[in-house]
Amino acid sequence: MKYNFDEIVNRRGTYSVKWDGGQLIKNMGLTDRYDDETIPLFTADMDLPVPQPLIDALHKTVDHRIFGYSIFPDEYFDAIQKWFKKRHDWIIQKEEIIFSPGTVHALSIAVRALTDPGDGIIIQRPVYPPFTSVITANGREVRNNAFTCNDEGYYHIDFEDFEAKAKDEKTKMFIMCNPHNPTGRIFNTDELKKLSEICLKNDVIIVADEIHGDLIRRNQTFIPIAKAASNVDHIITFTAINKTFNVAGLHCTNVIISNPELRNKFISVMGTHLPSPFTVSALIAVYNEGEEWLEQLKEYIDGTMEWVVEFLAERMPKVKVRIPEGTYIMWLDFSGYGLSPEDVHDRIYNKANVLLEDGKMFGEEGLAYQRICIPSPRPMIKEALERITREFENIK
Ligand SMILES: Cc1ncc(COP(=O)(O)O)c(C=O)c1O
Incomplete structure (x- = not known):
C-alpha cells in the first residue's frame, strides 16, 4: 500500500x-x-x-480485551533473527537476545553491570546526551574521544586519541553510537574493525547503540559492528523497533550479547522484564511485515x-x-x-x-x-x- x-x-x-x-x-x-x-x-x-500491519496487530491485541502478563513466544525471536539476517546479513542466535524496555535503560544496566565506579568510559562527542549522563550518574568517568569535523561538515574518528584512551588501564568500556546521533555518520567496515581491535587488545567492552541502523539513506549501507568484527566476545549491541517504526511509546529494545559471561552479568543486574502484549505483537508485525x-x-x-x-x-x-x-x-x-x-x-x-x-x-x-x-x-x-x-x- x-x-x-x-x-x-x-x-x-x-x-x-x-x-x-x-x-x-x-x-x-x-x-x-x-x-x-x-x-x-x-x-x-x-x-x-x-x-498498517502494525496497526492491525495492535487492533487484534486490543480486541482480545485482556492484557495480562505476557511471554516472548518463538515468533518474537524468529522475527528479530529474520530481520537482521535479511536486512544486515547478521546472524543472531536466539539465546543472545535480551529484551529491555528501553535503550537508555539498557545503557544504564550495561554501565552498572560491566564496569565499576571510577572506571573510564569512552564516548564520541558531540553525542546523544544520555551517553554522558549515564556515565556520570553512575559514578564512572567520561573519556571523550571527540569527533573531528572537516570543512565539509564530515566527521572523522580521531584514532590516535581513541587508542590512547583505550590503553589507559582505567578505561573499561566504549559506548558507540552508530549511526551516530547527531552527526549522522555511519562507520565503515575499516573503522569498525579498527575500533573493535583496539578495544579487544585493551580489554575494553564495546556497547554499540545501533538503534538508528535501519534509518539510513538509500545509497548507504549499515554494517553492525558484531558482523564487521572478527571477535564479538567484547561486544554488546542495542537494537530496537522504537526508532525504525516510530513506536518509542511501546518500549522495545533488544540487546544482543554473544559472550555468556557478559550476558549473565547484564541479566543479573537488570533482572527479568516481562513484555506488554502490545510490545510483542508490535515487534512481530513490524519485523515480519514492515x-x-x-x-x-x-x-x-x-x-x-x-x-x-x-x-x-x-x-x-x-x-x-x-x-x-x-x-x-x-x-x-x-x-x-x-x-x-x-x-x-x-x-x-x-x-x-x-x-x-x-x-x-x-x-x-x-x-x-x-x-x-x-x-x-x-x-x-x-x-x-x-x-x-x-x-x-x-x-x-
Ligand atoms: C542513539 C540513541 N539511543 C537511544 C535513544 C533512546 O532510546 P529509548 O527510547 O529506547 O531509550 C535515542 C533516542 O533518540 C537515540 O538517539
Whole structure:
C-alpha cells in the first residue's frame, strides 16, 4: 500500500512528549516558550503514521480485551533473527537476545553491570546526551574521544586519541553510537574493525547503540559492528523497533550479547522484564511485515533532507548542513552568522517558536549547532524553516 506521509496527524491530546509535554520540556531546560503554535522538532520520534500491519496487530491485541502478563513466544525471536539476517546479513542466535524496555535503560544496566565506579568510559562527542549522563550518574568517568569535523561538515574518528584512551588501564568500556546521533555518520567496515581491535587488545567492552541502523539513506549501507568484527566476545549491541517504526511509546529494545559471561552479568543486574502484549505483537508485525513501509519512509526522509539542503542553500546560505549518512536527524551549523549560541537560540525558540535541540546539549563541540529531527510531514518542516528564516533575514 502507498502511505501518505504528507498528512498532518494532530498529536495534541495524545500524551505526546513533543506535543503535550510543554511543562516537562520547559523543566528540561529546552525552551522557555512552548504554546499551541510551537512546532516541536526536537525529540527523535516521528510525526508520521506507522505501518498498517502494525496497526492491525495492535487492533487484534486490543480486541482480545485482556492484557495480562505476557511471554516472548518463538515468533518474537524468529522475527528479530529474520530481520537482521535479511536486512544486515547478521546472524543472531536466539539465546543472545535480551529484551529491555528501553535503550537508555539498557545503557544504564550495561554501565552498572560491566564496569565499576571510577572506571573510564569512552564516548564520541558531540553525542546523544544520555551517553554522558549515564556515565556520570553512575559514578564512572567520561573519556571523550571527540569527533573531528572537516570543512565539509564530515566527521572523522580521531584514532590516535581513541587508542590512547583505550590503553589507559582505567578505561573499561566504549559506548558507540552508530549511526551516530547527531552527526549522522555511519562507520565503515575499516573503522569498525579498527575500533573493535583496539578495544579487544585493551580489554575494553564495546556497547554499540545501533538503534538508528535501519534509518539510513538509500545509497548507504549499515554494517553492525558484531558482523564487521572478527571477535564479538567484547561486544554488546542495542537494537530496537522504537526508532525504525516510530513506536518509542511501546518500549522495545533488544540487546544482543554473544559472550555468556557478559550476558549473565547484564541479566543479573537488570533482572527479568516481562513484555506488554502490545510490545510483542508490535515487534512481530513490524519485523515480519514492515519492510514495504520502511522503504517508503526512507524515500520520504531522503526527499525531505534534499529539500532542506536546497532550501537552506537558497534562503539561509550561512547555515552549513550536509545530508547525513544515517539517522533522521540533521545537524545545522549556525557559526556562519557570527551570533552567540544564546542569540541563535532566542531567534529560533522564542521568536520563530520552533523547538529544536541546542547543540551544546551534545557536548561543547556542538555549541554552534542546532539539531533538527525531520521525520515529520514535509509541510510542517517547511513551515518551521520558513519561520526560522524570517528571524535571520536581517543579518548581513
Ligand atoms: C542513539 C540513541 N539511543 C537511544 C535513544 C533512546 O532510546 P529509548 O527510547 O529506547 O531509550 C535515542 C533516542 O533518540 C537515540 O538517539
